[in-house]
Amino acid sequence: MSIVKSKRFLHGAKVSHFKNTHEAPTVDLPLPEKLVVPMIQHMGAPCEPIVKVGDKVYLGQKIGESPAAFSAPIHSGASGIVAEISDFHTSFGASCKKVVIQTDGAQTLDPSIRKPEIKNREEFIHAVQESGVVGLGGAGFPTHVKLNYKDIDRVHTLVVNVAECEPYITSDYRACMEDTSEIANGVRAVKKYLGIEKVFIGVESNKPNAIKALDQAFEPTENVTVVELKSLYPQGAEKSIIYATTGIVVGKGMLPADCGVIVMNVTTIGFIGKFMMDGVPLVSRRITVDGDIVEHPKNLRVPIGTPIQALLDFCGVDAEKAGKILMGGPMMGTPVFDTSAPIIKNNNAIVLLSQAASVIPPTTACIRCGKCIAVCPMRLMPAKLEKAYDKRNVENLKALSVDLCINCGCCTYICPAKRHLAQKNQLGKLLLKAQAKEANAK
Amino acid sequence: MSKLIVSPSPHMLSRNSTANIMYDVVIALIPALFVSVVFFGFRTLLVTAVSVVSCVVFEYLIRKLMKRPNTIGDFSAVVTGVLLAFNLPPAIPIWIVILGDFFAIVIVKQLFGGIGQNFANPAIAARIMLFMSFGTYMTTWTSPFAYKGGVDAVASATPLMEINSANTLDLFLGNVPGCIGEVSALALLVGGIYLVIRKVINPVVPVVFIGTVFIITWIAGDNPVNQILAGGLMLGAIFMATDYATTPASFWGKVIFAVGCGIITAVIRLFGSYPEGVSFSILLMNLLTPLIDRITFVKPFGVGGAKQNV
Numbered sequence: 015m016s017i018v019k020s021k022r023f024l025h026g027a028k029v030s031h032f033k034n035t036h037e038a039p040t041v042d043l044p045l046p047e048k049l050v051v052p053m054i055q056h057m058g059a060p061c062e063p064i065v066k067v068g069d070k071v072y073l074g075q076k077i078g079e080s081p082a083a084f085s086a087p088i089h090s091g092a093s094g095i096v097a098e099i100s101d102f103h104t105s106f107g108a109s110c111k112k113v114v115i116q117t118d119g120a121q122t123l124d125p126s127i128r129k130p131e132i133k134n135r136e137e138f139i140h141a142v143q144e145s146g147v148v149g150l151g152g153a154g155f156p157t158h159v160k161l162n163y164k165d166i167d168r169v170h171t172l173v174v175n176v177a178e179c180e181p182y183i184t185s186d187y188r189a190c191m192e193d194t195s196e197i198a199n200g201v202r203a204v205k206k207y208l209g210i211e212k213v214f215i216g217v218e219s220n221k222p223n224a225i226k227a228l229d230q231a232f233e234p235t236e237n238v239t240v241v242e243l244k245s246l247y248p249q250g251a252e253k254s255i256i257y258a259t260t261g262i263v264v265g266k267g268m269l270p271a272d273c274g275v276i277v278m279n280v281t282t283i284g285f286i287g288k289f290m291m292d293g294v295p296l297v298s299r300r301i302t303v304d305g306d307i308v309e310h311p312k313n314l315r316v317p318i319g320t321p322i323q324a325l326l327d328f329c330g331v332d333a334e335k336a337g338k339i340l341m342g343g344p345m346m347g348t349p350v351f352d353t354s355a356p357i358i359k360n361n362n363a364i365v366l367l368s369q370a371a372s373v374i375p376p377t378t379a380c381i382r383c384g385k386c387i388a389v390c391p392m393r394l395m396p397a398k399l400e401k402a403y404d405k406r407n408v409e410n411l412k413a414l415s416v417d418l419c420i421n422c423g424c425c426t427y428i429c430p431a432k433r434h435l436a437q438k439n440q441l442g443k444l445l446l447k448a449q450a451k452e453a454n455a456k
Numbered sequence: 457m458s459k460l461i462v463s464p465s466p467h468m469l470s471r472n473s474t475a476n477i478m479y480d481v482v483i484a485l486i487p488a489l490f491v492s493v494v495f496f497g498f499r500t501l502l503v504t505a506v507s508v509v510s511c512v513v514f515e516y517l518i519r520k521l522m523k524r525p526n527t528i529g530d531f532s533a534v535v536t537g538v539l540l541a542f543n544l545p546p547a548i549p550i551w552i553v554i555l556g557d558f559f560a561i562v563i564v565k566q567l568f569g570g571i572g573q574n575f576a577n578p579a580i581a582a583r584i585m586l587f588m589s590f591g592t593y594m595t596t597w598t599s600p601f602a603y604k605g606g607v608d609a610v611a612s613a614t615p616l617m618e619i620n621s622a623n624t625l626d627l628f629l630g631n632v633p634g635c636i637g638e639v640s641a642l643a644l645l646v647g648g649i650y651l652v653i654r655k656v657i658n659p660v661v662p663v664v665f666i667g668t669v670f671i672i673t674w675i676a677g678d679n680p681v682n683q684i685l686a687g688g689l690m691l692g693a694i695f696m697a698t699d700y701a702t703t704p705a706s707f708w709g710k711v712i713f714a715v716g717c718g719i720i721t722a723v724i725r726l727f728g729s730y731p732e733g734v735s736f737s738i739l740l741m742n743l744l745t746p747l748i749d750r751i752t753f754v755k756p757f758g759v760g761g762a763k764q765n766v
Contacts, residue, residue, distance in 0.1 A: 423466030
């Protein structure tokens with residue numbers, strides 16, 4: 015029951031917030047006729063479909079899984095019939111299968127679903143795995159893998175990420191206001207089964223109602239502190255939020271768990287809290303629909319696999335006006351090539367940018383102003399990294415720690431010369447990886 | 457369906473642009489230009505205009521000759537034109553102005569790679585070249601209000617010659633002989649504050665540079681307030697020691713740079729045979745900037761291992 019203002023923070027860029035949907039209560043999207051469920055909706059190995067064309071499926075029935083540990087099973091978001099299993103290209107460029115379900119509108123729940131009975135950590139992690147949950151803040155990291163880290167006993171602190179630092183997106187905020195008890199439940203479950211002593215909930219200062227609601231959801235004895243973060247993008251980056259809430263500096267090449275901390279997005283934790291009560295796997299989620307061409311932005315509860323066009327139709331958005339349609343926010347979101355792309359587990363927003371806002375301006379010469387250096391949360395020097403990449407100088411890229419780049423985009427955002435700094439950093443990382451592979455192969 | 461654009465993130469860019477930064481610098485120099493007309497008459501406008509036009513024309517021509525893209529749109533040539541004019545006495549012959557512009561734009565800037573690649577501030581380097589080559593013209597001063605007629609037009613000395621007896625208020629307002637843009641500390645400070653508010657310059661270099669000169673001249677027994685208001689210190693510290701390409705990137709790098717500039721300026725003013733040291737100090741520290749950058753390398757977050765601060 016304590017709220018603390020964070021005194022420390024890593025750098026970032028002051029981007030406009032555009033939180034137009036803060037007070038928009040979540041509305042259920044009507045069930046679409048078809049759900050398109052890709053077999054990759056997470057980091058790790060793609061799933062294989064375990065149903066056949068013509069099979070009848072229930073809401074919440076498992077339809078895809080992988081034997082690999084670093085993966086997460088996928089469940090159907092509707093009851094109906096499997097209409098098609100075919101190839102699919104994700105917006106990231108990966109190839110996998112997709113399962114298309116013809117919905118019957120009944121939403122009959124899988125009869126085998128029941129409230130999980132957990133006696134210990136192993137059963138907890140197994141239940142989390144079976145629920146199909148992955149990092150719902152956008153990363154899509156399979157949650158059961160994060161909780162099953164080899165040195166999990168060293169983890170003493172849980173940081174709940176409610177920064178939601180991207181412009182436009184308010185789905186985590188609405189979760190705080192609408193699913194507060196589920197979040198509290200989830201925090202308690204993770205705390206109990208992982209033996210965690212301290213919990214910090216990091217919330218950016220532009221969400222005062224969420225700060226209050228979360229603070230009131232816990233008793234003083236639970237050792238949960240709500241930390242008000244500076245509203246500076248990207249306070250929600252993992253290392254930034256750990257530093258701002260706990261002061262811990264995660265070393266280069268280390269994981270937060272190596273430093274005794276794990277970070278979980280608030281929607282992920284809220285889902286775990288709900289799953290502990292009803293056993294229903296991850297089949298739907300909250301999506302913010304907003305952007306400069308959206309006249310009536312909304313927060314929607316959407317079955318996973320719903321084509322984006324259904325959301326646009328419901329919000330009355332004319333997709334013809336859009337220059338870019340993003341899964342995610344404007345700083346790190348992924349553009350889709352067309353609106354038949356489905357909503358997947360780790361989406362939290364659809365942002366539509368007008369054609370004017372999507373124009374990529376011409377690049378001019380670097381004037382060495384140093385703004386990119388001042389703004390980088392990881393204290394890198396993007397101007398120097400760009401030069402190193404342009405010359406394919408792998409030694410320099412390594413010396414300048416390009417592998418620490420979190421691709422937040424602050425450098426590209428702030429650059430007066432409109433240089434593609436963050437993008438070149440990603441290419442630099444790929445170059446390092448390719449070189450390392452070559453060196454290993456020798 | 458209209459084609460959607462697919463490109464890597466980020467998809468939102470700030471409104472910063474090189475041109476906007478240059479516009480802000482020109483705006484910040486307008487008070488000093490206005491004051492120069494008040495004290496020295498419309499000739500200052502002529503010199504400034506010729507300087508700006510020459511810089512832009514030279515940049516356009518040399519870029520065309522080198523078969524590089526045209527960059528006059530980024531307005532940096534205009535800024536160099538104004539700054540070089542501000543470093544010249546009001547009575548300077550026009551052909552010398554044009555020569556200085558050629559040296560600044562073609563030689564110091566474009567032959568080394570253009571904006572961002574210059575090894576020294578072009579205006580400062582050109583001023584030094586002109587000073588070395590045309591000493592008499594570069595030290596022929598005009599008394600304030602001489603254009604009103606009847607007053608002896610040619611002043612024989614700037615306040616730097618008799619620094620301790622100069623009138624502090626005159627120095628602050630600019631009612632003294634000197635170069636076009638350097639006389640009025642007030643006008644330059646107004647411009648400097650504007651640039652800090654607009655986040656174009658980091659105040660650390662001007663403050664530390666001027667502060668160092670203040671401290672050293674004070675210890676040496678001079679009137680430190682007069683010292684910092686006189687000569688080209690305000691103009692140099694605010695507008696030329698803050699040039700992005702030729703000064704260190706990190707905070708401590710900037711501090712070292714500014715202290716170095718301050719020491720060299722003070723030493724030349726106190727012990728050198730030139731009354732003015734600002735331009736030499738900036739040029740010398742520009743040359744040291746790559747080395748300063750190397751020793752003030754900022755460590756990325758997490759390099760050096762984990763830390764547990766509670």
